[in-house]
Each structure stands twice: as C-alpha cells, then as structure tokens.
Amino acid sequence: MLLGNCIYNNKNFLFVDIPGTYSIMSHSEEEEIARDYICFGNPNCTVIVVDGTCLERNLNLVFQIMEITNNIVVCVNLLDEAKKKKIHIDLDKLSYELGVPVVGTTARKKKSLTCLLDTISKVCNNKQNFAPKKITYSNIIENALSKIQPILENDFAFSPDLSRFISLKLIDGEEKILQSIEKNLSIDLLNNKKIQEATLVACQLLKENHISQNTLKDLMVADIMHKAEKICNHVCTFEDENYSNRDRKFDKILTSKKFGFPIMLLFLGFIFWLTIVGSNYPSQILFALFSCIQEKLFLVANILCFPEWLSSLLISGIYQTLTWIVSVMLPPMAIFFPLFTILEDLGYLPRIAFNMDGFFKKCCCSGKQMITMCMGFGCNAARLCWM
Numbered sequence: 118m119l120l121g122n123c124i125y126n127n128k129n130f131l132f133v134d135i136p137g138t139y140s141i142m143s144h145s146e147e148e149e150i151a152r153d154y155i156c157f158g159n160p161n162c163t164v165i166v167v168d169g170t171c172l173e174r175n176l177n178l179v180f181q182i183m184e185i186t187n188n189i190v191v192c193v194n195l196l197d198e199a200k201k202k203k204i205h206i207d208l209d210k211l212s213y214e215l216g217v218p219v220v221g222t223t224a225r226k227k228k229s230l231t232c233l234l235d236t237i238s239k240v241c242n243n244k245q246n247f248a249p250k251k252i253t254y255s256n257i258i259e260n261a262l263s264k265i266q267p268i269l270e271n272d273f274a275f276s277p278d279l280s281r282f283i284s285l286k287l288i289d290g291e292e293k294i295l296q297s298i299e300k301n302l303s304i305d306l307l308n309n310k311k312i313q314e315a316t317l318v319a320c321q322l323l324k325e326n327h328i329s330q331n332t333l334k335d336l337m338v339a340d341i342m343h344k345a346e347k348i349c350n351h352v353c354t355f356e357d358e359n360y361s362n363r364d365r366k367f368d369k370i371l372t373s374k375k376f377g378f379p380i381m382l383l384f385l386g387f388i389f390w391l392t393i394v395g396s397n398y399p400s401q402i403l404f405a406l407f408s409c410i411q412e413k414l415f416l417v418a419n420i421l422c423f424p425e426w427l428s429s430l431l432i433s434g435i436y437q438t439l440t441w442i443v444s445v446m447l448p449p450m451a452i453f454f455p456l457f458t459i460l461e462d463l464g465y466l467p468r469i470a471f472n473m474d475g476f477f478k479k480c481c482c483s484g485k486q487m488i489t490m491c492m493g494f495g496c497n498a499a500r501l502c503w504m
Contacts, residue, residue, distance in 0.1 A: 125234045130241070133160070139174065141181050142334060145483050149293060155185050156282075157301040161241040164233070166192045169199035169206055169221070172353060176345035177338065179215065180252045184282050187249050190236050191219045196229075203356035211352040216250035254340045257326045258333070261288050261319040268315050273304060285337075287316045288323065290330050364464075371468045381469055385491060388456050396448035403447070407440035457492065 119134040135154050136147030155163055163186055167175035172193070179191055193206060212219035218236045222229040239245040253259065262284045269280035286294045287306070299306055306312055323329075328336065370376050411432060418428035460466050466488055474484030 173349040189217045197223045205354040264319040265315045392453045399448040403444040
C-alpha cells in the first residue's frame with residue numbers, strides 16, 4: 118500500500134492507496150488486502166474510483182464496500198474518455214440513486230481534483246449528510262441473514278451494518294475473513310454455540326432452496342449487477358448505443374478458444390524476443406561507454422597519485438560493479454516494462470488474464486497471476502543478456 122499526505126483547508130489528510138480491485142469477495146490476495154483495510158483500518162472516508170466508460174461494472178465494487186462502511190465518496194473518473202465515447206452521466210442523479218456523494222473527475226484537470234478534496238473533507242468532518250442505499254438480496258438470502266444478524270447485534274453490540282456483513286460471511290463460510298474478524302475484533306465467532314446454531318439454521322434454509330455455498334456468491338453478485346444495471350439505465354445516456362461494438366469484436370477474437378491462445382503466445386513471444394535480443398545492443402553500447410570512462414578514471418587516479426588499493430576499491434570495485442549492473446539490467450527493463458504498460462493501456466492484459474483464468478484456477482490461483490509470472494521472467498532476460 119502507498120501512502121500520501123495532503124494539506125487542504127489547513128488540515129492534514131493521509132491518503133492510503135490500496136490495491137486496485139473490481140471486487141472484495143476474496144478471490145485474490147489484493148482483494149483480501151483491500152477488504153481488510155476497509156474493514157479494520159478505520160478510514161474516515163473511503164474513496165471508490167470508478168471508470169466513467171464502464172460504470173455498470175464498477176458499481177459492483179461500490180455496493181460491496183457499502184456493506185462495510187457508510188463513509189463513502191464515489192469518484193467517477195475518466196469523464197474525458199466517456200465524453201469521447203459520447204457517454205453522458207448524470208452525477209447528481211447517480212448520487213441520489215446510491216445515497217452517497219458522487220464527484221466527477223478528469224485526473225489531468227486540477228479543478229476536478231479540488232472538488233474531490235472538498236467532498237472528502239466534508240465527509241471526514243461530518244458536514245455532509247447522506248444515507249447509502251444498500252443492496253437488498255433475494256428473499257431467501259435475506260431470510261437466512263435474519264437468523265444470525267439479531268444475535269450479533271444483541272449479544273455482541275455490533276452495529277447493524279457490521280452485523281449484516283459478518284452474517285454474510287458466516288453463511289458464505291469464508292474462513293480467511295472470519296479469522297480476520299476474530300483477530301481484529303477480539304471475538305470468538307466460530308466457537309460460539311449460539312452463532313453456530315444460527316448459522317446452521319441459515320445454511321439449512323439456503324440448502325432447502327437449493328442454494329449451496331458455491332452458488333451463494335453468484336446469486337449475490339447477480340443481485341448486485343441487476344441493481345447496477347438498473348441504476349446505469351437511469352443515470353447514463355448513450356448518444357451512440359453501439360459505442361462498444363469495436364471492443365466486442367476485439368473480445369471475440371482475443372478471448373476466443375480458436376484465436377485467443379495463439380495470439381497471446383505470439384504477443385508474449387515477441388515481447389520476450391525483443392527484450393532478450395533487442396536489449397543486447399544498448400547493453401553493449403553502455404558497456405563500451407562505461408569501460409571508456411573507467412580507463413579515464415584510472416588515468417585521473419594515477420595523476421592524483423591515488424594508492425593502488427584505493428583506486429582498485431573505488432574504480433574496479435564500486436564503479437565497475439555498478440556500471441555492469443546498469444549495463445545488464447537497464448536495457449531489458451527499459452524495453453519490457455514500457456511494452457507491458459502499453460498492453461495494459463490497450464486493455465490486452467485483462468484479456469490474457471481471462472484466457473488463463475481456467476488453467477490457474479486448477480492450482481487455486483486467478484488468471485491475473487499470468488501477468489506476474491510473465492514479469493518474473495525479467496531476471497531471466499537480464500541474465501540471458503549478460504551471457
């Protein structure tokens with residue numbers, strides 16, 4: 118997590134940048150980090166940055182965080198890109214539909230960020246009244262929650278929001294979040310007889326309605342996405358209803374079973390080849406340049422009558438080691454990482470993650486691990502350059 122400070126209206130604000138995620142249902146480590154910080158880090162305000170070009174998808178995260186905290190500011194970013202695609206978002210109506218402050222931003226424009234800071238300040242100082250309109254699940258899930266939630270409110274004196282969140286995790290059976298709850302709140306949930314009995318009754322109710330723990334999350338997400346779709350239909354106006362047709366066509370090719378994997382292998386193979394082979398040339402140039410400077414340094418050391426041990430330490434030891442590392446490591450990094458950044462900006466890395474998700478799930482990982490696996494080849498690339 119990254120930290121940053123900001124002084125606004127003579128008050129110091131500490132910003133904590135938690136890992137970016139589309140969900141906090143604990144499918145990956147970054148989702149767990151984000152969820153645990155929002156749950157137990159006691160932030161005064163949680164700013165949820167959503168993409169103005171695909172608002173419906175991002176509202177999934179907004180509703181999930183609403184279940185944890187009320188102090189929320191929704192920041193609709195990339196309004197300039199939305200404008201290019203002729204997407205108009207009624208921010209006031211969106212704020213009314215969600216029941217939380219909504220601020221539109223274009224990160225490159227300082228004025229929009231000032232407005233965001235002003236809203237954050239009001240939320241932190243309780244100067245803005247709002248009532249989040251939280252998601253209501255299907256009757257069966259709500260009935261199951263009602264078996265546990267009153268016990269948590271009465272016996273543990275938890276707030277309704279926290280009781281509801283813990284109840285969801287109890288019927289969902291998420292061991293990691295339950296362990297985090299026990300650790301951070303200093304309570305023993307799993308061994309409490311009353312809660313165990315209520316959880317069994319709730320799970321039995323779900324089972325009688327043919328809802329297993331495997332399908333519970335799917336039903337919850339379906340309810341959230343249905344609500345998100347309804348809100349987007351109210352607040353978003355599309356001048357061009359077919360604005361996403363080109364992206365859909367690319368998706369059909371890049372994520373298809375027939376073409377997806379060959380294209381992915383070609384892209385990655387080209388990047389590795391360019392990184393490993395292409396970086397040899399700048400490496401040789403840097404190595405020759407630093408060697409030439411090293412000879413000059415020895416001449417200067419001789420003129421200044423440096424002792425041999427001192428010139429060896431400074432030039433043959435420190436200087437030569439540092440310049441070799443720069444010669445070997447800098448060119449591959451200067452090629453590999455910018456290329457991956459371009460692929461990410463073009464939206465191809467998420468498509469690679471989608472293609473590989475099925476394979477990685479077999480070893481209890483997500484498709485996003487493919488990206489870190491590729492980046493892990495960086496050291497190998499540098500070593501091949503040196504060899």
